[in-house]
Amino acid sequence: MTEPEVALHLTLAPTADAITVTARFGGLDGSAGRPFLQVPRIIASVSGQDYRAEDVIARDERGELRLTEGTSDPEDVGALFSARTFIPARDTVGDVTLTYRAAIVPAFSPRRPGPSFDLRGIDGGFAGTFSTFLILPADLSVRLRLAVVWAFEDGEARGFTTRGADDFTADLTVPELLMTFLIAGPVRTLPEKAGTAPFNAYWIGEPPFAVEDAMAWCTRAHEALTAFFRAPSPAPYHFMLRPHPNRRDGGAATNDGFMLEYGSGPHTEAARRYMFLHEMVHHFVGTLDGPPGSTSWYSEGLAEHYKIKIAAEAKLLDRDAHEAEVRTMTHAYYTSPRLGLPYAEVPGRYWSDSHVQGIAYNRGFMYFADLDALIRERSGGSRSLDDLVLAMVEDRRAGRPYDEALWRAKLRAELGEAGITHFERMLAGDVIVPPDEAFGADLTRVRRRTEVRRLGFTDRSLTNPPLVIAGLDPAGPAAAAGLREGDAVIAFHGAEPSVLHSTEALVLEPEVTIVVAREGGPEPITFATRAGGVPEHVWERREVERR
Incomplete structure (x- = not known):
């Protein structure tokens, strides 16, 4: 069946x-x-x-078009997605034009x-995706003949997206447009005329590392990944950077690029570069079709597997970095309190518990390492x-x-x-x-018992504002x-963001001490976090290699 086509x-x-935003459909x-x-x-x-209906001015060939609000919560995506819909009071006639304001x-x-x-900005620049602010057809099967025009007050400002630089046209589905990243304003770039080079970088704010070197x-x-995955006539790749308040770097990948949110924490150069590689792998392996979160073991697990493999084979990072990253990944897997959680339970809890979110990464990483060894054998x-x-x-x-x-x-x-x-055993x-x-001929497996610490409730209780105790054991x-x-959390001590x-x-x-709000005023509650030992497998450099 042919997809309906709409000019936007x-x-x-x-x-x-x-x-x-002015959008003419x-x-x-x-x-x-x-x-x-x-x-x-x-x-x-x-x-x-x-947005509320009154925030959106809509007109068609008959004049003003009154809209009312509704909601759409598709059953197959659970808590990961919900939409606000807009419903016309009458049938539309001809082109429909919307005008509305998206906050940065x-x-x-x-x-x-x-x-x-989300749209976030600093010093006149901003970055995000179209997904959190663009009003688009409720029918996701629509194909869009898109034309984008930037209208800056500052004549020096520019706009870039993972679909094109400055004003551009494209032929996209609604989901493809939603997952397009943008960065605009007084943006710094590499190369100077970025947008069409094989690898393009854009940033706002002041990254805490040497951007040019990175x-x-x-x-x-990117060249190593392009060669390994045998990418034919690769399209330009776009790396966008913006700051955020957390210590840990964050980010998200899409086709043709990704957004790095650089934090304030003291990352090592190797750890940050492994993250860059992880995000770039997503471009090549993509995501399996299916409800959000249900197949993340594939995309995240392969990104973790190939960030280490490609870095080693292309000599992008040294052996010490390789060993340290393998140890970080395997330690996170074996010491996770959700080690044995069936994967069917992951999608519904993915964004409420970081240990559940980590399953896609760490278990996926271990699964592909074990599968690789099995196929070789x-x-x-x-x-x-x-x-x-x-x-x-x-x-x-x-x-x-692709499923x-x-x-x-x-x-x-x-x-x-x-x-x-x-x-099935992995799932x-x-x-x-x-x-x-x-993980390499120079690493050998050692079994140990590792002491672990637990909060006794979800760690997002202390990282997701407003801070409220949830998932208490x-x-x-x-x-x-x-x-x-x-309990509403006022302050806490003894727990620092990683x-x-x-x-x-x-x-x-x-x-750990948690200060909570009670009727009589703030109340500090102190408790031990030691939770005993768990068996762990560690891969270490063979002694003969260290001499």
Whole structure:
């Protein structure tokens, strides 16, 4: 069936704190009383613009078009997405033009965990995605003949997106436009005339690292990834950077680029560059079709696997960095309190518990390391995980269904039912112990018992403003000390935000004090975080290699 086609002419007029959007739709017909347009209210935990019907001026060939609000909460995406819809009071006639104002949030205002989709700005520049502010057709199957025009007050300002630089045209589906990143204003760039080079960088604010050096490294990394994944005639890649208030760097990837939110924490150069590689891998392997979060083990696990593999093979980082990153990843996996959680429970809890979110990354990483070793063993070394992944990527480029069913078919063809059983065990939460040389011939596996610390409630209670205790273990030390589910947190001590990715969101002291609001005033509650030991497998450099 042919997708309906709509012409969309967008004029974006930014100021220091907002974008005035004028959108003219041609060929988009609305019926009285039925959802016509929509904007996300929540997308992967990030809030969209809180437009009301009176905030949107709508006109068509008959004149003023009155809109009312509705909501749309598709059953197949759970809590990860909901939309605000707009319903016309009468049938539309001809072209429909909307005018509305999207607010730009100051970059250092409080930041909830989640992808960097919202509009945030600093010093006259801003960045985000179209998903959190653009009002688009409620019918997501619509294809858009898009024209974007920037209208800056400052003649020196420029606008860039992962679809084009300055004014541009494109032919996109609604979801493709939603997941387009933009950065605009007094933007600094590499190269100077960025936009069409194989690798382009754009940033606002003052990154706490040498951007020129980092982007030169990323250019090499992008070349290595392009070669490994055999990308034909690669399109320009766009790396955008903006600041945020958290210590840990954040970000989100899309086709053709990603947004880095650089934090204030003391990251090592290697840790930051592994993150860059992780995000760039997403461009090449993509995301399996399916409800959000249900197949993140694939996209996030492969990004973790190939960031380490490509960095080693292309000599982008040294062996010490390799060993340290493997240890970080494996430690996060074996010490996670959600180690055995069935993957079916992940999507509904993905953005409420960082330990659940980490499953896609750490368990996915371990699964692919173990699968790679299994394929090498069964084939006598003639085949590897690379063969399956490159075949998957070819199917994606050919436009074939790219989903879990395809992955299962590749596994079955490669390993028979043993491959399916291996996959099902990962989904079920069985502990994964890759073989001795799974992470390189110079690393060997050692089994230890590791002491761990636990809060006894979700760590997002202390990272997601407003701070409220949630997920309290009624049998844990925190509850025994007097903490209650739903307590409002005024302050806390003994729990510091972590800067490392793929690790706990908080670094805990042996004791943590939470100051909560009670009827008699602020009440401090102190409890122990020691939770005993857990078995852990550690990959270390062989002693012979250290001499």
